[in-house]
Amino acid sequence: MRGTMQDVPLSIADLVRYGTSVHGEASAITWTGDEPRRSSYAHTGRRAAQLAHALRELGVTADQRVATFQWNNQEHFEVYLAVPAMGAVLHTLNIRLPADQISYIANHAEDYVVVVDASLLPLFAPLLPQMSTVRHVIVAGGDPGDLAADGVTVHRYEDLIAGRSTEFAWPRVDERDAAAMCYTSGTTGNPKGVVYSHRSIWLHSMQVCMSDGQGLSQADLTLAVVPMFHAMSWGLPYASLMVGASVLLPDRFLQPAPLADMLVAERPTLAAAVPTIWQGLLHELDQNPRDISSLRRVLVGGSACPPEVMRAFEERYGVPVLHAWGMTETSPLGSVAHPPAGVSDEQRWSYRLSQGRLPASVQGRIVGPDGLPAPNDGESVGELEVRGPWVTGGYYRDEDPAKFDDGWLRTGDVGTLSPDGFLRLTDRAKDVIKSGGEWISSVELENQVMAHPAVAEAAVIAVPDPKWDERPLVAVVVKEGHKVDAAQLRSFLAEKLPRWQLPEHWSFIEEVPKTSVGKFDKKVLRQRHTDGKLDVVDL
Incomplete structure (x- = not known):
């Protein structure tokens, strides 16, 4: 027996039609450092x-890749809507990658x-001559100047869309067709392309809006600090369009002081960024207090947020991270x-410091060193593997069978899964310190060091040891105006950690050193140690 429900494809085009009409009064607000620019979803x-008509005229007639090299702003949001909805593929280029990686990815x-x-x-401009397939460059927010390259036509965004029809017959596409793509940050080897389908983006957007996701609703204004070139801004643009939440886009104003100014001026209810952003903002707020009580929740990802930062936001500013x-x-x-629901305050913090519960659509398992699935008992440690409707099944034009295990994605993250589905990550597989047959979590050690009041940042790497195979080396950044030495820090840790x-x-x-998305770049520290450049x- 088969179901009799209608098989209507899930497409970005339908999401654009819906979001810009039903939720036409919601806003995309771009911070300018002065008076913010406001554009309703209808506008x-x-x-x-208009952009879709212009792109058709430039030859975007099928699934050509339309890339972006942009901050989080209104024009970037417009490209997010136009390109997938017209049947082409949105490709967000990470502006913080090394030049050779950006050129490699574009080609x-x-x-x-x-x-x-x-x-x-x-x-x-220096990258453009290396981009062999690019035929058109569209410059938004200013004049192209003397930008030029052989075989490339340069356009000004506003001139290109001016006077065109404000209606477009968004086509019907197969929901499994490509809608967008992002490349990994290439911490080992070349970056790899992940291609999202219309279906995967739609389902992922629904999860962002759910109460066990980010709980996004029409009443929200979200400060999207996480870049729109980093994993599709964690799904916030499309999820906001789905439920009519407004978005506050910080453009290039990502420093702690302007972010604090945005919080005061626009009163967002949600915000999302990597831990280094919140650490910087906390320091700014402590030095120059502001009222950020509009925030009902802050989402942090990319790497574990130091517990002291999470507690400080909640205890001093009433904002849960x-x-x-x-x-x-x-x-x-x-x-x-x-x-x-219903747990004690102590238990609540224990859950808060985990990486969270996997939702129904993301299946997870822990695979031990023997290659066999381990029990979800909250104690057995192994590599996390996942599968689900918005988890990639492969990379674009790049076979990497070692990343997949019988249909499961090998994440490279090491940790445990509890019986009630909570994930606790102890490290990246490549960052675990293997000392005397035991594992030391570099992340846990970093958090313990950063709990010291004189420490601003700490990153831990493994260094060779003739007796124990590996031992931890802690790279410490001391807070301005503070003093602390290695012996004092080791004594501080002695109260919290086993001697070994x-x-x-x-x-x-x-x-x-940080990666392009704000994570600690431990490979740089390892290389500095190897080269004898760390004191x-x-x-």
């Missing part, structure tokens, strides 16, 4: 239609058009750490 939809994806913010032209886990390959939402986990090797640095104190 944004009309401009997206690998065979980008045909690139939309570039004028403020990013100094960064983009929620951990979330995900990756480019999972669209990215995998889990959110909403504590179960206490680090003997310490280094004091000006700043922890190490041995206790």
Whole structure:
């Protein structure tokens, strides 16, 4: 017996039609450093239609890749709407990657058009001659200047869409067709392309709106600090369109002071960013207090947020910070750490400090060192593997069978799963410190060091040891105006950790190197150590 329900495809085009009409009064607000620019979803939809007509005229007639090289702003939001809805593929280029990786990605994806913010032209111009498939560049928010390359036509965004029809016959597409793509950050080897379908984006957007996701609703204004080039801004643009939540887009104003100003001026109810953003904002608020009480929730992902930062936001500002886990390959939402109802305050914090509960649509399992699934008992440690309707089944033009295990995505994250579905990650597989046959979690050790009042940041790497195989080295950034030495920090840890986990090797640095998405870049620290460029104190 088969079901008799209608088989209506899930498409971005239908989401655009719905969001820009039913929720036409919602707004995309772009911060400018002065008076914010405001565009209703209805107005944004009309401009997206004009952009779609322009792209058709430039030769975007099928699934050509239209790339973006942009901040979070109104024009980027318009591209998010127009490109997938017209049947083409939106490709968000990560502006923070090294130049050679950006060129590699644009060529690998065979980008045909690139939309570039004028403020990013100094960064983009040297890359353009290396982008062999690009035929058109559209410059938004300013004048193209003397941007040029052989075989490339340069357009000004506003001139290109001016005078065109504000209605577009968005086509019907197969829901499994490509809608958008992002590339991984390439921490090992070349970046890999993840292609999202219309169906996967639609289902993922629904999960973002659900109460066990980000709980997004029409009443919300979301400060989307997480870049629109980083895993589709964690799904916030499409989810906001789905339920009519407004979005506050910070453009290039990502420093702690302007972010604090946005919170005061616009009163957003939700915000999302990586931990380093919240650490910087907390310092700014402590130095220059502001009223951020409009926030009912802050979402943090990309890496674990130090518990002291989470507690400080809640205790000093009344803002709960929620951990979330995900990756480019999972669209990215995998889990959110909403504590179960009715638990004690102590239990609530235990759940809050986990990576959260996997939703019904994301199946997870822990695979031990023997390659066999381990029980979900909250104690058995292994690599997390996941599968689900918004989890990638492969990479674009790049076979990597080692990343998949009988239909499951190998995440590279090490941790446990509890019987009630909560994920606790202890490390990345490549960052675990294997010492004397035991594992030391670099993340847990970092959090313990950063709990010291004189420490701003701490990153832990494994270094070779002739007796124990590996031992931890802690790279520490001391807070401005504070003093602390390695012996004092080791004594501080001695009250919290077993003796065999206490680090003997310490280094004091000006700043922890970061990846393009704000995570600690431990491969840089490892290379500095290998090259003898870290001053190490041995206790």
